[in-house]
Amino acid sequence: MIEFKEVSFQYSSERKVIDHVSFHIEKGESVGLIGANGAGKSTVMKLLLGLLEGEGEIRISDIPVNRKNLSAIRKICGFVLQNADDQMFMPTVYEDMIFGPRNYGLSKEETEKKIDEILRLLDIQDLKHRYNHKLSGGEKRMTAIATVLAMEPQILLMDEPTAALDPYNRRMVINIINKLPQTKIITSHDLDMILDTCDRVILLGNGKIVADGKCQDILSNQKLLEENRLELPLSFMYQKEKELL
Amino acid sequence: MNKAEKALYELNEMDELANGNSLIHHFSALIKLLVTIIYILTVMSFDRYNLSGLIIMAIYPYVLFQISGLSFTGCLYKLRFVLPLVLAIGIFNPLFDRHVFVVLAGIPVTYGWISFFTIAVKGILAISASYLLMATTKIDAICKAMRKLHIPSIITILLLLTYRYVSLMVEEVSVMTNAYHLRAPDQKGIHYTAWGSFLGQLLLRSMDRAKELYNAMMLRGYQGEFYYVDDQPVGLKDIMYFLIWIILFWLCRSVNVVQWIGSMFVR
Numbered sequence: 339m340i341e342f343k344e345v346s347f348q349y350s351s352e353r354k355v356i357d358h359v360s361f362h363i364e365k366g367e368s369v370g371l372i373g374a375n376g377a378g379k380s381t382v383m384k385l386l387l388g389l390l391e392g393e394g395e396i397r398i399s400d401i402p403v404n405r406k407n408l409s410a411i412r413k414i415c416g417f418v419l420q421n422a423d424d425q426m427f428m429p430t431v432y433e434d435m436i437f438g439p440r441n442y443g444l445s446k447e448e449t450e451k452k453i454d455e456i457l458r459l460l461d462i463q464d465l466k467h468r469y470n471h472k473l474s475g476g477e478k479r480m481t482a483i484a485t486v487l488a489m490e491p492q493i494l495l496m497d498e499p500t501a502a503l504d505p506y507n508r509r510m511v512i513n514i515i516n517k518l519p520q521t522k523i524i525t526s527h528d529l530d531m532i533l534d535t536c537d538r539v540i541l542l543g544n545g546k547i548v549a550d551g552k553c554q555d556i557l558s559n560q561k562l563l564e565e566n567r568l569e570l571p572l573s574f575m576y577q578k579e580k581e582l583l
Numbered sequence: 584m585n586k587a588e589k590a591l592y593e594l595n596e597m598d599e600l601a602n603g604n605s606l607i608h609h610f611s612a613l614i615k616l617l618v619t620i621i622y623i624l625t626v627m628s629f630d631r632y633n634l635s636g637l638i639i640m641a642i643y644p645y646v647l648f649q650i651s652g653l654s655f656t657g658c659l660y661k662l663r664f665v666l667p668l669v670l671a672i673g674i675f676n677p678l679f680d681r682h683v684f685v686v687l688a689g690i691p692v693t694y695g696w697i698s699f700f701t702i703a704v705k706g707i708l709a710i711s712a713s714y715l716l717m718a719t720t721k722i723d724a725i726c727k728a729m730r731k732l733h734i735p736s737i738i739t740i741l742l743l744l745t746y747r748y749v750s751l752m753v754e755e756v757s758v759m760t761n762a763y764h765l766r767a768p769d770q771k772g773i774h775y776t777a778w779g780s781f782l783g784q785l786l787l788r789s790m791d792r793a794k795e796l797y798n799a800m801m802l803r804g805y806q807g808e809f810y811y812v813d814d815q816p817v818g819l820k821d822i823m824y825f826l827i828w829i830i831l832f833w834l835c836r837s838v839n840v841v842q843w844i845g846s847m848f849v850r
């Protein structure tokens with residue numbers, strides 16, 4: 339479904355932010371993309387969406403990501419941005435949510451039905467007619483996720499979907515991610531969330547893939563994580579403490 | 584709230600006004616746009632000494648303010664930065680054009696003053712008409728209407744993005760001012776030594792954000808057309824609205840109503 343072949347990218351000529359990265363993601367997989375701040379996670383996502391252009395080959399559903407195919411690619415991929423403020427550009431939540439579906443030619447009635455469904459799923463019906471500039475950080479994040487789900491993408495890219503959420507909403511988002519059948523790539527520093535939502539983890543460090551494998555294996559490898567400025571997820575920490583006792 | 588936050592709040596308020604529910608809000612955007620354009624052209628076409636004829640054109644904003652429930656003082660307040668500019672356009676006319684037009688209570692009123700006031704009134708009328716359009720119609724709907732009039736999409740995109748870009752920029756100013764004052768609590772304003780870097784940062788940051796925002800729009804299928812705005816078919820009531828105003832404008836333009844009323848009393 340997603341193919342990254344020897345991809346490199348640099349913002350400026352001094353330093354490669356992404357350095358010969360290759361991976362392959364099957365349909366239906368949930369992959370956690372982790373790594374320290376500045377490791378290149380968001381950059382990988384932007385490369386996938388064709389927002390940035392690098393060297394190497396990227397294919398999504400066998401469509402090569404290049405200028406010619408951008409609209410096809412973007413129809414397939416839904417992207418939850420790291421900064422929810424940039425995601426929401428219409429005055430109200432409702433207008434923001436209909437933006438994508440209507441642009442892709444869905445009728446008004448279908449759109450209405452769909453967004454009501456999604457608002458219910460996320461339990462944020464009361465935000466429907468609120469103004470975006472009057473939402474709290476977490477409310478913005480929830481509505482940003484809603485706007486992307488409204489487009490029913492085949493692939494979901496989520497850049498820190500649980501940042502700024504309270505525990506209730508965080509759990510809600512985790513449950514929803516787990517319910518969604520799509521192929522998913524999720525970046526986060528919240529490794530417990532990754533553990534709860536992903537089967538596979540790709541660990542980035544300095545623009546290279548440091549590890550790629552089963553979630554359980556990588557997230558329980560304390561040495562590997564600490565070398566990459568990460569920590570064991572809490573659940574593993576408890577487990578370890580128990581073993582010590 | 585710092586100054587920028589207040590400004591941002593006002594800007595966002597325009598969106599809220601445009602989301603209102605008055606009779607005017609429900610007319611088709613295309614019709615409102617056309618009426619506004621024709622109104623402004625009519626106002627501009629008045630002779631520069633024809634102050635008495637021009638005054639009657641205030642009927643259009645007056646009626647619209649009444650029906651839409653928008654407040655005129657609110658409009659003046661929002662436009663407080665633009666109004667001085669409007670007044671400044673004709674500011675030199677009284678100096679250059681000193682022929683006496685009429686002597687009122689011993690004070691000679693020159694053609695210069697008349698033309699100064701005419702220009703000022705024209706400006707105020709045109710601006711309040713634009714304000715009324717913006718406050719009763721969503722920006723996206725206006726852009727869609729412009730596309731229907733075959734205005735090139737590059738212009739509508741620019742208009743839309745400028746509209747959004749301004750609020751992004753103001754937002755960045757507000758965030759940066761707050762960040763600055765949190766670390767320079769006793770200072771009034773921003774020290775001039777920091778102006779350069781402040782401005783530079785502001786430009787970079789708002790450009791970055793504008794790019795992200797444009798990306799976000801593209802990612803959700805935006806390609807320069809306004810499919811996401813509901814079609815507002817032009818109905819009978821829209822046509823009536825259009826015709827009534829056009830006839831009124833034409834009447835006001837061809838008959839000097841103020842003079843006409845005046846002449847009834849003089850006779």
Ligand SMILES: Nc1ncnc2c1ncn2[C@@H]1O[C@H](COP(=O)(O)OP(=O)(O)OP(=O)(O)O)[C@@H](O)[C@H]1O
Nearest residue numbers: 349350355373374375376377378379380381382420
């Ligand atoms: N617009 C840009 N111009 C230049 N360099 C950039 C730009 N955006 C990011 N970088 C650099 O690229 C590197 C990777 O950035 P990226 O945003 O992909 O990191 P990340 O893994 O998402 O980090 P975080 O966890 O903080 O979100 C960083 O070193 C960053 O400094």
Ligand SMILES: [Mg+2]
Nearest residue numbers: 379380420497
């Ligand atoms: Mg990031």
